Amino acid sequence: MKEVKIESTLFVYESIDELSEDVFLLIQKAIKSREMAYAPYSEFKVGAAILLDNGEVVTGNNQENASYPSGLCAERTAIYYAGANYPDAKIVRMAISASSNNNITTKPIPPCGACRQAIAEYEIKQNVPIEIYFMGKTGNVMRSNSLSDLLPLVFDKSQL
Incomplete structure (x- = not known):
């Protein structure tokens, strides 16, 4: 047996x-998108904004449903909208804000x-990293230079 150490690098901004x-x-x-979230069950609102390499900004927020699995998170709402409407554009960065x-x-979520x-x-x-910024309603903001820092052992098409 051998031990494998996995490290991630995140950057923290005070505000x-x-x-x-x-x-x-x-x-x-x-933040503006978060305020428009539909979260009557969890009362936990999330907003996401995505900058594409064509200059477009796409937003999304969580959309809940009484049948919980039928809802969708803000990040996926935004990323799927971007993929559906700008299929050739690359995602440069994503910003996420969550509140309850x-x-x-106050901690980054x-x-x-x-x-x-x-x-x-x-x-x-x-084939280009996506910079991700995330925060709570207030407080610190964290930055990840790539999703691989948040999900180091990713499951992808190469494993299918």
Whole structure:
């Protein structure tokens, strides 16, 4: 047996005020999208904004359903919209903001596992890393330079 160590590198900003102007604007779009989320059951709202290499910005937010598996997360809502409407565009970066009506979210909240897998599919398809910024309602913002830092042992088409 041998031990394998896996490392990820993430960057932490104290607040959105430390971000470059273009990233700040993308986060603002994610926040605006979060506020429009439909989350009557969990009361946990998430917004995502994606910058494409053609300059377009696509947003999405979580959409819940009384039949829980039928809902969809913000990240997948945005990424699938981008794929459906701009199939040849590459995703440059994604910004995510999450908040709860039940408590104050001050820690960065990363994409769930299903969203990580969906983002991985697009990162592998485009063969270019996707920069991901994520935060709670307030507080620190984290940056990952690639989905592989959030999902180091990705399942992809090469395993099929």
